[in-house]
Amino acid sequence: MPALGAAIDLSGLSLPFTVSDLIGSVNSLVAWVGPFILLALALGFAPKIIAFIRSILGRATAK
Numbered sequence: 001m002p003a004l005g006a007a008i009d010l011s012g013l014s015l016p017f018t019v020s021d022l023i024g025s026v027n028s029l030v031a032w033v034g035p036f037i038l039l040a041l042a043l044g045f046a047p048k049i050i051a052f053i054r055s056i057l058g059r060a061t062a063k
Helices: 019-062
Strands: none
Touching: none
16 A cells, blocks of 8 residues: 555556547536526526615616
C-alpha cells in the first residue's frame, strides 16, 4: 500500500476520450439544460419583479 500523500503513477493510463471531447460534451449538456434552468429562475423571480414594478408605479402615481 502506498504511503499517504505519495505520488501516483498515471503514465500507463489511457482514456477513451480526450480533453476536447470532454469539454465538448459538457458544453452540449449545458446548452441542453441551460434553458430549463433559466426558465426555473425566471419563474422564481417573476413575482418579485412584478411586485417591485407595481410598487414603483404605485409610488409614482401617488405623488
